[in-house]
Amino acid sequence: MRFAILWLLTLAPLGQAGPADYFVPSHRVAGIGVGRDDLSAEVLAARTDLMIQSQTFAILREQEALPGARRITGNAKLQALFQSAAEQSGLPASLLEAIAYLESWGDAKAESPAGPRGIMQISAATARAMGLRVIVATRYRLTRERAAVSGSGKRTRYRTVTRRIPYIVTVRDDRMYPERAIPAAARYIAGMEQKYGGRDWAIFAYHCGQGCVAEMMDLTRKARGIPPGEITVPRMFFSCSPVWNRELYQAIWQQMQRDWSPTYYFRVLRAQQLLALYRRDPEEFGRLAEEYRGDFAPGTRPQHRLAVWLKHDDLIFQNIDDIRSDAGRKLVRAIDRPEYFGYTLRLTPDTPADLDTFAEASPAALGALSYIAFETRRLYAELKPDQPFQPLPVSSLVEPAAFLKVSAQARQKEALSHTSGQVFDIDYSDLPPSEVECLRFVLEDLGWEGYLGFIEDGIASLHIGPSPESRDFFSSVFQEELAKNADETAAR
Numbered sequence: 001m002r003f004a005i006l007w008l009l010t011l012a013p014l015g016q017a018g019p020a021d022y023f024v025p026s027h028r029v030a031g032i033g034v035g036r037d038d039l040s041a042e043v044l045a046a047r048t049d050l051m052i053q054s055q056t057f058a059i060l061r062e063q064e065a066l067p068g069a070r071r072i073t074g075n076a077k078l079q080a081l082f083q084s085a086a087e088q089s090g091l092p093a094s095l096l097e098a099i100a101y102l103e104s105w106g107d108a109k110a111e112s113p114a115g116p117r118g119i120m121q122i123s124a125a126t127a128r129a130m131g132l133r134v135i136v137a138t139r140y141r142l143t144r145e146r147a148a149v150s151g152s153g154k155r156t157r158y159r160t161v162t163r164r165i166p167y168i169v170t171v172r173d174d175r176m177y178p179e180r181a182i183p184a185a186a187r188y189i190a191g192m193e194q195k196y197g198g199r200d201w202a203i204f205a206y207h208c209g210q211g212c213v214a215e216m217m218d219l220t221r222k223a224r225g226i227p228p229g230e231i232t233v234p235r236m237f238f239s240c241s242p243v244w245n246r247e248l249y250q251a252i253w254q255q256m257q258r259d260w261s262p263t264y265y266f267r268v269l270r271a272q273q274l275l276a277l278y279r280r281d282p283e284e285f286g287r288l289a290e291e292y293r294g295d296f297a298p299g300t301r302p303q304h305r306l307a308v309w310l311k312h313d314d315l316i317f318q319n320i321d322d323i324r325s326d327a328g329r330k331l332v333r334a335i336d337r338p339e340y341f342g343y344t345l346r347l348t349p350d351t352p353a354d355l356d357t358f359a360e361a362s363p364a365a366l367g368a369l370s371y372i373a374f375e376t377r378r379l380y381a382e383l384k385p386d387q388p389f390q391p392l393p394v395s396s397l398v399e400p401a402a403f404l405k406v407s408a409q410a411r412q413k414e415a416l417s418h419t420s421g422q423v424f425d426i427d428y429s430d431l432p433p434s435e436v437e438c439l440r441f442v443l444e445d446l447g448w449e450g451y452l453g454f455i456e457d458g459i460a461s462l463h464i465g466p467s468p469e470s471r472d473f474f475s476s477v478f479q480e481e482l483a484k485n486a487d488e489t490a491a492r
Contacts, residue, residue: 023341023374023484027476032445033375033438034382037225037244039235048234048266050449055263055270059102060292061302068105069278069285072097078106078119081178085186091193096186098271099206108178118175120185130184132174140164200233200265208261216255216262219248233265242437243382263448305453306417306465314420319402323357331360331398331421332478334369335485338391342373346393346427350403361397362421367474368452368466369394369424370481375442380435387432392439395461396425415457422465429460 031043039047059065072078082100086093103121104110116123124134147161174180185206192202196213205213220226220236223245240249255261278285294308302308316330317323323331336359338344349358361369369392377389399418417423428436443454443464451470457463466474 022339022377023370023481025371025374025477025480027473027480029371029446029449029451031238032449033241033379033442034243036238036241036445039225039238044234044238047238047449051234051237051263051266052269052273054448054450055267056274056288057292057302057305057308058263058267059271059274060289061308062105063299063301064105065274066286066289068101068107069275069282071106072101073275073279075106078178078182081182085183088183089186089190091186091190091199094272094275095189095199095203095268096182097275098268099185099189099203100182101271101275102267108176116175117173118181119178120175120181122175122181122185124175126188127173127175127184130188132180132184134173134175135171136168137171138166139169140166198232203265203268204233204261207259207264208255212255212261216248216251219245219251223248233262237262241379242434242441243379304455305447305467306423306455306463309453309465309468310417310420310422314422315401315416317398317400317419317421319400320354320357323360323398323400326360330362332363332366334359334361334366334394334397335481337485337488340485340488341370341481342377342389342391343369343394343426344391345397346395347397348395358397358399360421361424362471363475363478364466364471365397365422365424365474367476367478367481368464368470371474371477372439372442372446372452372464375446376435376439379438379442383434383438385432385434387435390431390435393427393430394424395427397421417463417465422471424464425457426462426464427460428462 031039031047078100082093082096085091085096100106100119103116104119106119108119110119110121111117112121122130122132127134141164143163143165144160145163146158149157149159174184189202189206192205192210192213193199195210196202196205196217201213201217204216208216216236217231220231220239221228223236223239225245226235226239236248237252239245240252242249252262256263274285277288292302292308294302295311296302296307317326333356334345335341336345345359347355347358349355373392376392380389396418398421399415401416401419404415404418418425426439428439431439439462443452443462446452447454450467451473452464452466454462454464
């Protein structure tokens with residue numbers, strides 16, 4: 001993962017001149033934010049690879065990831081079915097395995113509350129389109145109950161009433177039989193590949209539906225900056241932003257809110273890679289799966305990447321004296337020049353005298369903060385907004401555990417991670433809605449590439465931290481920040 005990130009960085013121009021009125025880092029990530037409006041083939045390929053790798057978290061954080069890999073690769077009957085279906089459809093057996101792995105973890109009896117069933121998680125309507133039989137019948141059960149009836153006098157009379165209550169039973173469901181479901185799904189995907197002219201769109205359609213894909217393909221064809229011969233799912237995903245191909249961006253956003261379908265293609269490709277790893281080295285697969293479960297709340301599903309990246313050993317600042325005695329070893333002082341660096345410190349220690357101590361974080365965290373502010377500001381400027389850019393309000397940097405125990409933040413499950421110095425919070429409650437939109441887009445853009453993780457923390461607050469692989473990069477950004485601040489200060 002580290003090599004892929006560094007390679008992408010080399011594609012960004014170094015030493016590029018920028019506006020003199022705010023911080024423009026030389027260390028840059030290509031194709032992020034406003035940079036999406038001119039993606040070269042090289043940058044698109046790099047971003048696609050990073051996107052595929054980032055799906056590792058979505059897959060391996062699940063408890064069934066390891067048992068599912070065993071079921072998919074170790075069941076001779078399933079393997080024969082995948083191979084046969086591949087030969088008949090022309091699709092790789094590894095692709096069919098990956099879809100079955102993601103959809104059901106190889107469980108032929110899997111049932112989704114939303115309706116899809118079986119190893120390939122096929123809906124009833126799609127099953128019929130595939131030629132599978134899903135037959136249901138109405139049955140009735142009899143109930144008897146006493147009901148009051150009118151009668152003469154004051155005494156109530158009752159009689160027994162028999163009612164027929166209808167219910168639905170499944171008479172036959174081919175989705176629950178892998179020998180029927182797997183070849184049917186393979187034929188269906190192969191048919192969609194011919195229909196849409198690309199395997200990537202066929203995989204996308206398997207999750208999103210054909211109507212969804214028809215709409216997204218049409219928007220992609222109409223989008224600016226996409227060559228006619230490159231109407232692909234990666235081009236669709238990476239060729240839009242709040243200011244560039246906005247209609248496509250909004251359509252993707254809606255689908256992401258619904259079921260994350262636009263990321264399904266990348267997830268399937270990563271599942272193929274992971275199953276190949278399991279075949280090659282089951283122990284390495286097991287170690288990787290364990291790594292993506294994190295140190296906290298063992299046996300539970302991590303809710304976000306920060307829960308995996310931060311370890312118990314990172315939470316070292318137990319009291320204010322720990323921070324003071326750090327003396328610049330792990331923590332550095334944030335530079336509070338809102339107009340130039342694009343963020344402002346709004347920290348609230350219990351004791352005002354501790355404000356300087358709370359205004360520290362790791363160089364990586366502060367570099368990530370500066371970089372997020374830079375990308376957000378230049379994307380926001382492209383919107384031509386009525387309101388000027390407002391520096392991002394930072395509500396938390398490093399905080400000792402002792403402070404958290406007596407503060408309101410102690411009730412928030414993410415608060416303890418501030419004792420690492422690797423995370424920070426941005427309070428967006430007073431930012432213009434369009435600036436919040438740009439901020440979220442930049443965070444998602446960097447997040448999909450594995451540079452950082454973020455999560456909502458409380459009301460109108462984002463909890464953010466760089467990935468372990470990107471900390472050296474963001475530390476370099478912070479060193480630039482220090483140098484430019486010194487130059488600016490000397491010039492004044």
